[in-house]
Amino acid sequence: SPVDPANLLSPAASSSSLSQQEVATKIKQTHSLTVLLKHCSEQLLAEYVRHQGEPFSSPDFQPPAMAVPGLPSPSVPPEAWLALSDGKRLWHLAAAYAALPGLLGSVRRQQAELNPLASELHRQLEAAARQCRGLAGNLERIMGALGVTGPPPPSSSLGGPTTGAFLAKLGGYHVCRLHRDWAMRSHEALGLLRTKYPL
């Protein structure tokens, strides 16, 4: 495989005991997980907006371009994303998936108050958090095998002042949207990684 100087991956500095075969298998497995995440995150977003009412559930819903308290913003625009090295991409993914489970948990707690009878929504939010934790674990293994340093753990998530119901609905929307967008990005990134580390 071609050596990319900008690449953070350095086989010589590899600290994990996984063989080339094992790494490739792990990558393939993780790629499959991102396929699942892509599908589930779309369903979750649809289920979420359904319960918040209009305008959230309208197909041309334009969420306000305002930052929601406590939600970290990923800092790489889509075009630059594809130009990154594998290692850098993995780094960003690891950071996102370290934060997402906590955020999804907060949304579930808020929805337990806002929509107490929406058991399917609650179930999907819990499943999403679980899947994100799974992906985070997989990414950690891959990064360890490839000698990529991980990001620092996320700062303590939302604990801020209680927001009003509308802001809670909006915040939850952003989290579900982010979850879906990151699922798409991770699917893309793992696909690229698979071609580089074929079985």
Next chain:
Amino acid sequence: MITFLFLWLCLPRVESLTYPAVISPQDPTLVIGSSLTATCSVNSDLHLKAEDLYWTLNGRRLPPESYKVLNGTTLSVALANLNGSRQQSGDNLVCHSRDGSILAGSCLYVGLPPEKPVNITCWSKNMKDLTCKWAPGTEGETYLHTNYTLKYKLRWYGRDNTCQEYRTAGQYSCHIPKDLALFTPYEIWVEASNRLGVAVSEVVMLDILDVVTTDPPADVTVSRVGDLEDQLSVRWSSPPALKDFLFQAKYQIQYRVEDSAEWKVVDDVGNQTSCRLAGLRPGTVYFVQVRCNPFGIYGSKKAGIWSDWSNPTAASTPRSDRVPGVCDPKSGEQNTTLRRELKQFFGWVKKHAYGCSNLSIKLYDQWRVWLQKSHKTRNQVLPGDKL
């Protein structure tokens, strides 16, 4: 979508947040039919004018006639005769700038206060627990999420307990699994609460021993009485759970012909564990169920609560007519030569042919039932048949 993500991603991380606008009141709760005046105050940094704003409720634009400019940066809206909330998470009242972007929102909770829950009924399974169910007071909707809490206390000890396991026997039910006292009355009631208020049901008073039910009888078998064409013999065993308690069980049997929905009930079965059904139609398949009522627990003269019916058991009568009777314990047996000979044969097989030990006259009877059923279906015209 991509451009939006881009835009959103490029926003700097803000520690202390300044919202574009603020709606007041935030998340009010209102009774159906009431009115509300809300205000939207935009942040002066945004250089938006009150005249440029508009309101929507659940995505629908509100008429400008209901707006009022209060000052350069504040616009109010007057809502009258509000309908019940369209979703339990609240109606979305939103303030927009002229280009349609959302500046702020507030959720309205419009509904009715709850009504007293009614028809509280409880039962105890084998004196080990208590399950209660009730009905909501309102026939229709309250539009607001209503929470139900079942509470109970011993009549003379004063401490309120709250039931924890809900929806065990339908939506409006709760299960108390343990620590229940016998021979002493309980007070039980249900509280319904939503954002608009609380309603408490009437208090029901009961002693666990008065509402005992048990499992249906076990091992229900229905068999022919020799060749008797109008009779079937039903046998069962008493529910094992109550064998430790001093009680008398009453039983009830219900039976019907295969293609009828009408059950016939045999009521005066008493404490026995077998009964003979008579006056039946020959050559007919019957479904039979048995249930149990644990009465006379610890010497009480009161009846308990009937158990569920046992799973239906089927059997069929042989052919020809006879005089009707009910649960007649005395009746002669008439075996045909064939059946008698078969019975002897199977007895011999059981003794002498190893590996054939599950052959018995019962198998022959089951075959006769099957024969009768398949004979019936063969003569039925099925919906897909061409005539």
